[in-house]
Structure formats: C-alpha cells, structure tokens
Amino acid sequence: MTPTTPRTPEIPVRFEDIKAAASLLAGQVHRTPVVSSRQLDERAGAWLHLKCENLQRTGAFKIRGALNALSRLSNEERARGVLTYSSGNHAQAVALAGRLTATKTTVIMPGGAPAIKRRATEGYGAHVVAYDHLADSRERLARERAAETGETIIPPYDHPHVVAGQGTAGLELFEHTGALDMLFVPCGGGGLLSGCALAARRLAPNCHVVGVEPEAADDATRSFYSGTLQTVNNPDTIADGARTPYLGDITFPLVRACVDDMITVSDAELVRAMHFVWERMKLVIEPTGALALAGTLSGKLDIKKKRVGILVSGGNVDLAYAAQLFAAL
Numbered sequence: 001m002t003p004t005t006p007r008t009p010e011i012p013v014r015f016e017d018i019k020a021a022a023s024l025l026a027g028q029v030h031r032t033p034v035v036s037s038r039q040l041d042e043r044a045g046a047w048l049h050l051k052c053e054n055l056q057r058t059g060a061f062k063i064r065g066a067l068n069a070l071s072r073l074s075n076e077e078r079a080r081g082v083l084t085y086s087s088g089n090h091a092q093a094v095a096l097a098g099r100l101t102a103t104k105t106t107v108i109m110p111g112g113a114p115a116i117k118r119r120a121t122e123g124y125g126a127h128v129v130a131y132d133h134l135a136d137s138r139e140r141l142a143r144e145r146a147a148e149t150g151e152t153i154i155p156p157y158d159h160p161h162v163v164a165g166q167g168t169a170g171l172e173l174f175e176h177t178g179a180l181d182m183l184f185v186p187c188g189g190g191g192l193l194s195g196c197a198l199a200a201r202r203l204a205p206n207c208h209v210v211g212v213e214p215e216a217a218d219d220a221t222r223s224f225y226s227g228t229l230q231t232v233n234n235p236d237t238i239a240d241g242a243r244t245p246y247l248g249d250i251t252f253p254l255v256r257a258c259v260d261d262m263i264t265v266s267d268a269e270l271v272r273a274m275h276f277v278w279e280r281m282k283l284v285i286e287p288t289g290a291l292a293l294a295g296t297l298s299g300k301l302d303i304k305k306k307r308v309g310i311l312v313s314g315g316n317v318d319l320a321y322a323a324q325l326f327a328a329l
Contacts, residue, residue, distance in 0.1 A: 011257045012250045013160050015202040018167035018195060021068045025168060028100065029063055030056050032169075034176045037281050044296065046303045049180070050277075051173045054285045054315025058120070060241075061169050061192055061313050062093035062156075068165030069154050070097040078103045083151035085109070085138035087240050088117025089288075089314050090156040095124035106151060108138050114240060116318045134234060157191030158248025167195025171203070173309050179204040181306035186291035186313045187211035187220050187262070188242035190251030196311060197258035207309075210261045212295030214239045214270070220247050221262040224255060238267045238325065241288030241314060261301060265294040271325045273297060277312075278322070286317035287325070 032052045040048055053061035070082060081104035084094045091107040098105035105126040109118060110133035122128055131141055146153050154162065169192065174180070183200050187193045193211045200207045213221050217235035223246070231246045247255060255262075270287045273294040277283045292310045296303060 011254050013163045013167075013194065013198060013254060015198050017160065017164035018171055018199055021064070021161070021164040022168045022171055024068060024071055025064060025165065028067060031172055032056050034173060035281065035283070039280055040276070044303060044308070046305060047307045048296065048310055049173070049177050049308065050293070050310045050312050051169060052283065052312050053169055054283060054289055054312050058089070058092040058096050058124075059314055059316040060089040060093070060289075061166060061311070062089045063096060064168050065157075065159070065162035065165035065191060066090065066093035066097040066154065067100060069159055069161035070094070070101045070103055072161055073101075073103070073152060077152045080150040080152060081106065082154050083108070083142055083146055083149070084154050084156065085142050086156050087113045087243065088121070089241055089316060091121040091126065091128070092117060092124060092316070094154060095121045095126035099125050106145075108141050108145070110138070114316070114318055114321075117316055120316070155248070157189030157244070158250050160250060163191050163195045163250060163254065165195070166192040167199050169311060170196030170199035173311070174199060174203040177307070177309060180207050180309045182208045182210065182301070182303060183309040183311075184210045184212055184292035184296045185311045186242060186288060187213045187255075188217075188288070189244040190220055190247045190255050192311065192313060193259060194251045194254035198254065201258050208260045209258065210263060210295060210301060211255065211259050212291045213262065213264045214242050214291070215264045215266050217242050217244070218264045219245065220255065221264055223247055223252060224259065224262040227256070239270060239288040239291060241286070242291065263295050263298065263300045265291065265298050269294040269298060271329060274322070275326050275329060278326075283312070284315045284317065285312055286314050289314040
C-alpha cells in the first residue's frame with residue numbers, strides 16, 4: 001500500500017535539527033546499546049538490530065526530546081515553568097529535564113496511569129495533576145492552566161525540538177549499524193517515528209521505514225493511508241504509550257513524507273514479543289516498547305535475509321503486571 005497523495009518536501013523538521021540536538025544532548029543522555037540475538041535472527045530469518053532505549057535515562061527514549069526542548073527555552077520561559085501532559089514516559093522525561101535545567105515542571109497525568117510511572121515522575125521532582133481521561137481532555141486542561149500560569153507547554157510529540165531530539169535515537173542506530181534495509185519504529189503520536197524516519201532518509205535513503213501501532217489505536221495507520229487525519233478515542237490496548245488520539249500538526253506531515261509503511265499488531269503479539277525479549281535476551285521492555293519487534297515478527301512485511309533495525313522504545317513496566325501478561329500465554 002502507498003499513501004494516497006504524493007509526498008511533500010515541505011516538512012517542519014530537518015535532519016540538521018537532529019544533528020543539532022545530538023550535539024546538545026551529548027554527554028547528557030545515554031548512547032544506548034544496539035543488541036542482537038542469534039535465536040531471534042533464526043526465528044525471523046533476518047539480521048535484527050535492537051536499539052535499546054529501555055536502557056535510556058528515565059527508561060525510555062523520551063528524555064531525548066524533552067531535554068532538547070527544555071534546553072532551548074529562554075531564561076524567562078524557564079522562570080515561568082513548563083507544563084506537559086503524559087501517561088508516563090514523557091512525564092518522567094520532562095521531570096528529569098526540568099531538574100537538569102533548573103526548571104519547575106508540572107504534568108497532567110491520567111488517574112489510571114501506571115503507578116510506577118507516576119512515582120518516577122514525582123521522584124524526579126515534577127508536580128503531578130491527575131485527571132479523568134474518560135471525562136476530560138488533557139490538551140484542554142493544559143491550555144486552560146497555561147493561560148492562567150504562563151507555563152510553557154511542551155507536548156509529548158507535536159513539537160519540533162521534541163521530534164528532533166527523538167530522532168537522535170535513529171541517528172545513533174545508523175551510526176552504529178550503517179545502512180539498513182528496513183527500520184521498524186513504534187508509533188503513538190509519531191514523534192519517535194518522525195525523527196527516526198528523517199534520520200533514515202538522510203543516512204540510509206533506501207531503507208524501508210515502517211511505523212507500528214497497536215490494532216486498537218490505529219489512527220496513524222489510517223491517517224497515513226487515507227491522507228486525512230484520523231482519530232481514536234481512549235483505545236483499549238496494553239501499549240499505554242501508544243494510546244494517543246491522533247498525530248499532530250508537525251508529526252502528521254513528517255510521517256506522510258518520510259515513512260514507507262504503517263502496520264498494526266495485536267496485544268497478544270505484543271505480549272509474545274515482550275516475553276521473548278525478557279526470557280531470551282534478558283532485557284526488560286514494556287508493551288509499547290515491544291511494538292516494533294512485534295511488527296517485525298508479524299509476517300505482514302517481508303523481512304527475510306534483510307538487515308533490520310528495531311527501536312525498542314522503553315522499559316517502564318510494573319513487574320507484577322508483566323507477570324500477569326506472561327501468565328496468560
């Protein structure tokens with residue numbers, strides 16, 4: 001399948017922005033390892049390279065975009081503080097970035113967010129404001145609060161500095177592996193996918209870039225193929241980091257311009273991929289972090305005898321909850 005309209009070069013973030021973010025973040029975020037597994041390669045019939053952002057500071061790639069964005073605020077903006085909304089990983093990232101840049105941070109977080117993520121967010125020093133995600137909109141709450149407080153909103157994905165920061169994960173992957181035949185990246189709001197796809201377009205122009213979403217949260221996939229922004233309302237998926245309602249004004253055109261395919265996977269496929277990585281590779285990853293690997297192994301695209309990059313986006317998962325998921329296998 002292909003998008004319904006031609007790609008456009010008029011995109012809001014450039015590869016040069018990713019390079020600038022990499023320079024700014026050097027020494028402040030981890031250059032996470034790229035790992036492989038003989039058993040995984042045999043199962044896939046391909047050579048798989050997993051970029052382990054589960055081993056990143058705060059346990060996910062999100063610190064890249066958050067720190068890049070907060071570091072570029074003026075002194076006046078820092079003095080007013082930063083506001084964001086997130087179910088967990090971006091919340092933790094903004095909280096830590098606030099500590100690193102001496103910026104007060106507030107996070108609007110759903111009341112049902114994973115407890116491990118809320119505790120970590122507060123542990124990094126952010127003030128958490130809980131809300132009912134079934135009854136209210138986090139974006140509306142953020143706009144109303146920012147109008148009263150003057151805080152600067154740093155959204156989870158739809159921000160040029162956030163996208164550029166997330167793209168440094170892809171930049172590092174290609175610097176480690178060289179050109180790849182395919183690249184699979186998780187997709188929620190599209191920040192990581194957009195940034196990594198931009199890196200691929202410059203460093204490996206022939207690389208086939210694939211975004212992977214949960215089946216129940218397929219708004220980006222539908223948007224990609226229809227050419228019209230689609231939405232999803234409170235999707236029921238274990239991939240809590242991909243429950244975003246829609247792509248953004250920045251990420252939608254980037255995904256359309258730089259991504260080659262979008263596919264979806266079931267929650268059952270997520271659990272199986274997650275279990276394999278825990279058991280065979282001794283890596284703790286969360287359901288959202290397993291999206292790209294699940295997509296790689298889904299059989300929906302031909303990966304045989306290809307060199308494939310896989311973004312493992314995070315590892316923030318409650319251990320008791322993970323045990324429940326695995327027990328159902």
